[in-house]
Amino acid sequence: MKQTLQLRLGQHLTMTPQLQQAIRLLQLSTLDLKQEIQDALDSNIMLEVEDDSANAENASPENNSTNNSESTQQETESSSPGNDSNNESEINADSADMPEDLPIDSSWDDVFEAPPSITSQASSSGESVDFLAQQSHSETLQDYLTWQMNMSVFSDTDLLIASNIIDGINDDGYLMTDLQDIITSINDEEVEIEEVEAVLHRIQNFDPPGVAARDTRECLLIQLRQLPEDTEYRELAINLVRDLFKQLAEQDLRAIKRRLGVKDEQVQNIMLLIRSLNPRPGTSVVQSQTEYVEPDVFVRKISDQWMVFLNDQTTPRLRVNAEYASYIRRADDSSDNVSLKNHLQEARWFIKSLQSRNDTLMKVANKIVEFQKDFFEYGDEAMKPLVLRDVADELEMHESTISRVTTQKYMHTPRGTYEFKYFFSSHVSTSAGGECSATAIRALIKKLIAAETPSKPLSDNKIANILVEQGIEVARRTVAKYREAMGIPPSNERKRLL
Numbered sequence: 001m002k003q004t005l006q007l008r009l010g011q012h013l014t015m016t017p018q019l020q021q022a023i024r025l026l027q028l029s030t031l032d033l034k035q036e037i038q039d040a041l042d043s044n045i046m047l048e049v050e051d052d053s054a055n056a057e058n059a060s061p062e063n064n065s066t067n068n069s070e071s072t073q074q075e076t077e078s079s080s081p082g083n084d085s086n087n088e089s090e091i092n093a094d095s096a097d098m099p100e101d102l103p104i105d106s107s108w109d110d111v112f113e114a115p116p117s118i119t120s121q122a123s124s125s126g127e128s129v130d131f132l133a134q135q136s137h138s139e140t141l142q143d144y145l146t147w148q149m150n151m152s153v154f155s156d157t158d159l160l161i162a163s164n165i166i167d168g169i170n171d172d173g174y175l176m177t178d179l180q181d182i183i184t185s186i187n188d189e190e191v192e193i194e195e196v197e198a199v200l201h202r203i204q205n206f207d208p209p210g211v212a213a214r215d216t217r218e219c220l221l222i223q224l225r226q227l228p229e230d231t232e233y234r235e236l237a238i239n240l241v242r243d244l245f246k247q248l249a250e251q252d253l254r255a256i257k258r259r260l261g262v263k264d265e266q267v268q269n270i271m272l273l274i275r276s277l278n279p280r281p282g283t284s285v286v287q288s289q290t291e292y293v294e295p296d297v298f299v300r301k302i303s304d305q306w307m308v309f310l311n312d313q314t315t316p317r318l319r320v321n322a323e324y325a326s327y328i329r330r331a332d333d334s335s336d337n338v339s340l341k342n343h344l345q346e347a348r349w350f351i352k353s354l355q356s357r358n359d360t361l362m363k364v365a366n367k368i369v370e371f372q373k374d375f376f377e378y379g380d381e382a383m384k385p386l387v388l389r390d391v392a393d394e395l396e397m398h399e400s401t402i403s404r405v406t407t408q409k410y411m412h413t414p415r416g417t418y419e420f421k422y423f424f425s426s427h428v429s430t431s432a433g434g435e436c437s438a439t440a441i442r443a444l445i446k447k448l449i450a451a452e453t454p455s456k457p458l459s460d461n462k463i464a465n466i467l468v469e470q471g472i473e474v475a476r477r478t479v480a481k482y483r484e485a486m487g488i489p490p491s492n493e494r495k496r497l498l
Helices: 017-026 029-044 053-058 066-079 084-093 118-125 140-150 156-168 178-186 193-205 216-223 234-243 245-249 253-260 263-274 335-371 373-378 386-396 397-408 438-450 459-468 476-485
Strands: 046-047 297-302 307-311 318-320 412-413 416-419 426-430 435-437
Touching: 017 335, 017 435, 029 297, 046 335, 066 216, 140 156, 156 178, 156 193, 178 193, 193 263, 193 386, 193 435, 216 234, 216 263, 234 245, 234 253, 234 263, 245 253, 297 426, 307 335, 318 335, 335 373, 335 386, 335 397, 386 397, 438 459, 459 476
Parallel strands: 297 412
Antiparallel strands: 046 318, 297 307, 412 416, 426 435
């Protein structure tokens, strides 16, 4: 094969570092974006946060003139009645003893006497303060059970067994470790399975009732046996859970009445007693840390129009430090000057990428609100089918861009806070030739089940027939899929006595 040289002309798209940065910022969540901004502020001397809202409206990030930025700030402060500077002057108007400016070589404590704090007291004593240790610590279930164990009388061997049992209890309060494995971990040949079971029974009498059970049946039995003996229907409830747990789970009321020899009213009271128990006793002790979602945009109805507003609190306003920018000299090729130029260019691109992210976010949010206006008016049942391509075609963007914008971005509405992706769903055909979204179908299924008669719950086939009568062509298996996705049990498990 003969080797030859050929010259070909072609065009291809090259992603510049600036474009890569813009795409990366676009797909970041609010929490990750805050960390990215903080890293940029720490590494780039040209970037700074705008503290004054007036500067955010009038100062340009690309304005490198110190005089221009100062004059703009002075004009804004004097003309804007609601800026931060005026508010500060109103708040501090009564502070006659406060000097207008502090000497450059003085500190705050030289002029004002501050009350003693934990930090100052620790500093005077030479001790360092661990601020993380001062944060609140929620008690775990293991901590609570260990405290009760220490308050009880155990032998050394039983104490070791009890510690291993407590370590094997999950947050719901169930023992997930096999008793034989506990014997193996203790590594004591004199310990028998009977001794481990005896210690387990003692722990099962700890608070909360039902803790250290190995399954739901044992958990309910422990709670029933701890009730006062004169509790009405206590013995019948124990017999039901102990001997007829399968029939109880399947809600086979006919078999339960026949085996226990009771009437409908008695079965109803027995069921009420069992439902008063807690099948997850550990949750009454474990305090989970609440995680809050910070929305990226707000949706409000103003003058019969749904408006979208960007949440300015999620990202601080950045600008180029005018003082550092003034140090740059065009004809200077020194290393310091080159470094300042690079920092300035990076700062400008970072601010531009943030602005591009916010603009794209607002465009997508506005288009979602425009498409799903009926949802904001009437709720989930009015949700329209929507896919990424619909928004991409309207905004003349690529689907991948819409996918990045809608991932881990949240919208606060009068109906709650939703992820952008919540407003996108597939569709099902209707008898009228239209389309109905999967979200609306799930809402209808949930509404039908909530209104059903407890003694005669609706089957999946019956729900499918009702939806077909309403013009929504949906199969029984589709109803079952949506029902399971919402965590709703089948009809035989939803059956209840009146």
